[in-house]
Amino acid sequence: MQGWLKGLAAAIAVGIFLALTGAFNSGQESLTWRLAYWPLMMGAGAAVGGVIAHLFTTWSALDERPILRGVLMSIAIALPLTGLIWVLTNLFVGGAWRVGDLSHLVAPVYIISAAMTALGHVMDRPRQTHGSPNQQPSVRFLDRLPPKLRGADVQAVQSEDHYLRIHTNRGSDMILMRMSDAVAELEGLEGAQVHRSWWVARNAVREVKRGDGRATLTLEGGLEVPVSRRYARALRADGWW
Known part of the structure; x- marks a missing residue:
């Protein structure tokens, strides 16, 4: 808006x-x-x-x-x-x-x-978030984590209708929030919106698979995230792969 x-x-x-x-x-x-x-x-x-x-x-x-x-x-x-x-x-x-x-x-x-x-x-470039120079960054989005995920490392955020599924190294859970608002509150963590429905933490990426003109990110734990073609060129230029 x-x-x-x-x-x-x-x-x-x-x-x-x-x-x-x-x-x-x-x-x-x-x-x-x-x-x-x-x-x-x-x-x-x-x-x-x-x-x-x-x-x-x-x-x-x-x-x-x-x-x-x-x-x-x-x-x-x-x-x-x-x-x-x-x-x-x-x-x-x-x-x-x-x-x-x-x-x-x-x-x-x-x-x-x-x-x-x-x-x-x-x-139209992917919306990126940037890590804080402080050792303990203040990231507003972390305050929204459900109790069972407090203190976990956020690896990815996935949009599912009006909800967001938060993927962490301790499992996943859902909250009611818009992706655009989540990306704004994720500032302080190094990452980017790689697809209309996905934000990914850069340090969670373990492998990049490419084929048929598409790219897929494999995250820690084996979760695979599609990269939209509209964002792929900018992400590649920024050194994501």
Whole structure:
């Protein structure tokens, strides 16, 4: 949610910039008009795009098909955005509401959607956590361990629906928590989110198996964790294997 709000705020900020500069021949309109039109346009576009992008990133069937995910996501974002831009523009300029005008918007909106999707893919790196220089790091997530696992070494965290399964050197147990929140609280332990459903402690990795374009991490105790293709290149560059 926090990342979505940051994206929305950034889009509105860009909208204010476009309004102040009179972008795309809008300088002929008053500043008040531009300050109403552009932030609303950019904010609404970011909201629609953010919701659709979230749906696609949680579609596990596309985890190993990043190009297909990008193409489908761009189309899914461009279609409603085209209609949204057509409606807002006609409302603001008192247009004739010609449906034929939609055909002139489809191509540029899709190109922008595809460019933003590609940029998001390039910037999409695994969320990593870092060890503390202190010998006894303060890791908030450890306070959430069930009593039987207190003091154990966390090896991996696995998402199962709305719950998380915590794998340790003393066994495993489940808690109710979101993966995104868990990764934030795991700061202080060296590790990374290697898959949509997995965070792994770096010192728990004992072997890396590779084949068919995929990687699998074998942890202490024999637990095997899949590595998503979308994260594999960044993890390899960071020396995980």
